Amino acid sequence: MADHRETLASALRDQIIQGVYAPGQKLSEQTLARDLDTSRNTLREAFRVLSEQGLVDHVPNRGVSVAAPATADVVDIYRARRTIEGGVLAGASPLHPGVDRMREAVERARSAADESDWAVVGTANMAFHAAIVLLADSARLQKVHGQLLAELRLAFLALGDAHGLHAPFLSRNARILELMVGDGPKAAADELERYLIDSERAVLGAYARLGRD
Amino acid sequence: MADHRETLASALRDQIIQGVYAPGQKLSEQTLARDLDTSRNTLREAFRVLSEQGLVDHVPNRGVSVAAPATADVVDIYRARRTIEGGVLAGASPLHPGVDRMREAVERARSAADESDWAVVGTANMAFHAAIVLLADSARLQKVHGQLLAELRLAFLALGDAHGLHAPFLSRNARILELMVGDGPKAAADELERYLIDSERAVLGAYARLGRD
């Protein structure tokens, strides 16, 4: 087992994002270390990374558990998304290569929707918004935004509903892209702002229906 | 030694930010563990946190060293700052309590400048921009922005010049605040954008003069 730690954190990250461990689930050091065939020390190092990324909650003396975003977290995440995605889009050029990535994501989402593959639709949806951030040419913004989306994915996992939360917004991504190319960044950013507000509302509504904190 | 790790990372963070360890300096696990009276394992956990925060560089099999932002990093950091600070300010209310924090920071910088305490001026300057982000009411944005400023502080440390990089911009913070209250968020955000462009230029200029990569 060579470069464990580097791999371990990202492997765990993928598993968490894909729902292998449910949001809120306790991650025992002993059990996980045994299952992942690694030592507690190495595992704990990976935990620090994931904790810093907001994917796991770490409570002193009580270990770590998969993050389970509360309503307040969802609100916070969407605030950050509006600032970052909105700011980037408003200040970007419609000629930036990242726009092609946006287009690709839209098409991927569309064809996945045709086949009713809602998991892929959700992934493509997020890829669209990640592509928006590409327009800023900032590695740091990309990283941060990726972490926001990862946290949000946990919220979706907790809701267990990919269809209802992504499908209605599919066409609006296309609309944003259309505005970006046709009417310029400002118009696109305005639509994005509305999109994010509505999306947030949908998630919060689902949370409320589930009676989450 | 009780709650070491939680404390350790933030203690190390403070030391790094205050220049106890020079940017680029190698941080030996053995040496540091001995000096800080902790174990290698615990220290390594702290390293993961700092690495994730961008304050130290971690190269596999070669250990960690204090981050030494290159020109490309400075550019990246300022891109992120323009997006975040600009986006927050443009969308904020002049009546938000955070505006008072901005005012306090301006006054602190002013009185420190009167006493030629440039270190405090620098800190107050950064506090002003941190206060801007407060206007978003987003813990995540605050955290990210704080990490950007911390990284930038390393750049300033590498340049070893607090006066030349902060003094010229002192009055412009006041101007931004004035515009925010008087002419509204949009005008303030426009001035902030210009401020950040000029500030970036100043840092990059100093980098070029020092012949840094």
Place this chain on the structure above:
DNA sequence: AAACCCAAACTGTAGAACAATCGTTGCGCA
């Protein structure tokens, strides 16, 4: 001077051990 090789130093990882803390169980008492 350049290429090569070797030994020392350091990092990466594992594992055992023990203290500190938390949760729970079960007992005693009202």
Place this chain on the structure above:
DNA sequence: TGCGCAACGATTGTTCTACAGTTTGGGTTT
């Protein structure tokens, strides 16, 4: 029965030791 409380067991926090794999620096050889 119900409540408080103490002891127990399990888990985390931290340290230490050990060793394999890499890097580094120096010396040797060509």
